[in-house]
Amino acid sequence: MSIFIEAAIRAVFVFGFLxxxxxxxxxxxxxxxxxxxxxxxxxRAGPWGILQTLADGMKSFFxxxxxxxxxxxxxxxxxxxxxxxxxxxxxxxxxxxxxxEINGTEYALVGADLNVGLLYVLALSSMAVxxxxxxxxxxxxxxxxxxxxxxxAQMISYEAAMGLSLVPVVLFAGSTxxxxxxxxxxxxxLGVFPAWNIVLLPSFVIFLISGFAETNxxxxxxVEAEQEIVGGYHTEYSGFQFALFFLAEYIAVFNISALTAxxxxxxxxxxxxGPAWIAWVWPIGWFLLKTWxxxxxxxxxxASLPRMRYDHLMSFGWKKLIxxxxxxxxxxxxxxxxxxxxxxxx
Amino acid sequence: xxxxxxxxxALLTLLGIAFAGVSLVLARVLAPxxxxxxxxxxxxxxxxxxxxxxxxxxxxFYLVAMLFVIFDVEIIFLFLWAVRMDQFGWAGIxxxxxxxxxxxxTLAYAWKRGALDWNVSHRTRTRRVVAPxxxxxxxx
Numbered sequence: 001m002s003i004f005i006e007a008a009i010r011a012v013f014v015f016g017f018l019x020x021x022x023x024x025x026x027x028x029x030x031x032x033x034x035x036x037x038x039x040x041x042x043x044r045a046g047p048w049g050i051l052q053t054l055a056d057g058m059k060s061f062f063x064x065x066x067x068x069x070x071x072x073x074x075x076x077x078x079x080x081x082x083x084x085x086x087x088x089x090x091x092x093x094x095x096x097x098x099x100x101e102i103n104g105t106e107y108a109l110v111g112a113d114l115n116v117g118l119l120y121v122l123a124l125s126s127m128a129v130x131x132x133x134x135x136x137x138x139x140x141x142x143x144x145x146x147x148x149x150x151x152x153a154q155m156i157s158y159e160a161a162m163g164l165s166l167v168p169v170v171l172f173a174g175s176t177x178x179x180x181x182x183x184x185x186x187x188x189x190l191g192v193f194p195a196w197n198i199v200l201l202p203s204f205v206i207f208l209i210s211g212f213a214e215t216n217x218x219x220x221x222x223v224e225a226e227q228e229i230v231g232g233y234h235t236e237y238s239g240f241q242f243a244l245f246f247l248a249e250y251i252a253v254f255n256i257s258a259l260t261a262x263x264x265x266x267x268x269x270x271x272x273x274g275p276a277w278i279a280w281v282w283p284i285g286w287f288l289l290k291t292w293x294x295x296x297x298x299x300x301x302x303a304s305l306p307r308m309r310y311d312h313l314m315s316f317g318w319k320k321l322i323x324x325x326x327x328x329x330x331x332x333x334x335x336x337x338x339x340x341x342x343x344x345x346x
Numbered sequence: 347x348x349x350x351x352x353x354x355x356a357l358l359t360l361l362g363i364a365f366a367g368v369s370l371v372l373a374r375v376l377a378p379x380x381x382x383x384x385x386x387x388x389x390x391x392x393x394x395x396x397x398x399x400x401x402x403x404x405x406x407f408y409l410v411a412m413l414f415v416i417f418d419v420e421i422i423f424l425f426l427w428a429v430r431m432d433q434f435g436w437a438g439i440x441x442x443x444x445x446x447x448x449x450x451x452t453l454a455y456a457w458k459r460g461a462l463d464w465n466v467s468h469r470t471r472t473r474r475v476v477a478p479x480x481x482x483x484x485x486x
Contacts, residue, residue, distance in 0.1 A: 003350060008354075011354045012361065014358060015361050015365070060373070061373045061377065062373075062376050063377055064378050064380065065373060065377055065379075066381065067386075068386050069386045069387070088358060089358060089362075092354060112351050114351060114352070119422075141389050141390070141395075143389060149403060149407055152407075153411070156410065157410060157414065160417040160418060160421070167425065170428035171431055230389060240372075244366060314462065318453075318457075318462045319457065326453075329424065329446065333442065334443075341435050
């Protein structure tokens with residue numbers, strides 16, 4: 001029974017954490033973009049407009065939800081729920097802090113410490129394609145269908161690049177458990193530099209770029225290119241069903257930022273000060289600091305770069321990112337081989 | 347590592363579906379519903395849609411899907427090897443590099459045949475040259 005209660009606490013905590021994070025994230029994005037564009041941004045709901053997202057969320061309950069006549073009802077209703085579920089579940093394997101000891105038992109601050117953590121992440125981000133394909137196909141309308149076909153080709157292309165960019169990380173850690181990958185990044189390199197996986201720089205860059213494409217963020221937001229295909233796959237969605245897509249999109253942005261921080265920037269590793277009762281807060285702080293820094297980078301890129309052309313997008317993925325990651329895997333494998341087993345002919 | 351590790355994930359799945367379901371029902375109760383034929387028509391920039399949306403699609407999307415399947419399976423193999431690399435030594439590295447070279451060859455072939463080119467107006471295609479005798483035979 002206590003196992004059940006512990007699991008329930010973990011699930012509820014991750015759920016609440018993500019909802020609060022999204023409320024903050026949407027506000028931070030709008031405020032930061034408005035600062036970069038020399039505007040004021042939201043400033044009415046609450047101090048500095050911080051409750052704007054909450055107000056928008058409440059509003060969506062009272063908006064008419066239109067279901068056009070020629071939709072496939074089952075898939076049309078399922079699509080936003082699938083989008084939300086895949087986004088929520090990915091965060092379950094991200095450790096947000098060092099293990100804490102309560103009453104002599106050590107608890108890992110992670111939703112579920114799976115030994116197949118990275119495969120789980122890749123599997124769920126593939127599942128996210130279904131939500132977009134179902135939404136576009138079930139809408140029975142031209143623009144959603146075009147948007148979803150584009151989106152699925154884009155997402156699976158960058159999915160391949162993302163998976164390949166993670167192989168060197170697994171080679172380094174010797175495990176696909178994300179907790180193990182973070183633990184392997186503790187300590188320092190040459191006594192000064194933190195031993196983060198960012199030394200795998202090509203992997204880091206490819207992962208981040210694929211992350212932009214996976215979450216359909218600018219400059220890869222062709223999925224919802226307003227000028228060409230209206231709203232893309234969610235053109236026909238309105239009311240709370242649209243809000244679910246919106247929620248899923250922002251949770252996905254936070255997931256990618258958190259995964260980048262955990263896989264390449266050492267996660268919760270960082271200096272710890274003070275007595276034991278306060279020391280456990282520091283790792284959580286480091287994790288949040290790194291994650292939010294990448295979130296701000298996402299917003300900064302959105303405000304700075306124009307949208308890519310579709311043919312450029314596809315050829316960038318297949319002709320640059322994938323060959324580079326393949327070559328990089330071979331290079332890292334040979335380097336680790338020389339370090340661990342000596343030269344092959346010796 | 348046991349099945350019980352997946353319990354939080356199962357619970358979050360239930361919680362998320364419950365959240366979405368309750369919210370959708372609540373929205374249905376709270377929101378006004380005033381459908382008109384115009385509102386329920388598919389979005390088409392204000393005009394009446396003339397065609398069914400499911401039209402023919404470029405075959406390129408299918409090619410991308412096939413390439414993705416090849417590379418995604420490769421990723422699974424690479425992950426399996428990467429976890430246990432220390433046990434296989436140089437033999438493992440050599441095997442995996444040979445395997446990857448074969449897949450790089452696949453990519454190079456697709457690249458050369460133009461499967462990765464989009465929006466190319468004059469695509470250089472290798473046309474199958476039909477021998478004149480064959481045409482004559484068919485005609486006869």
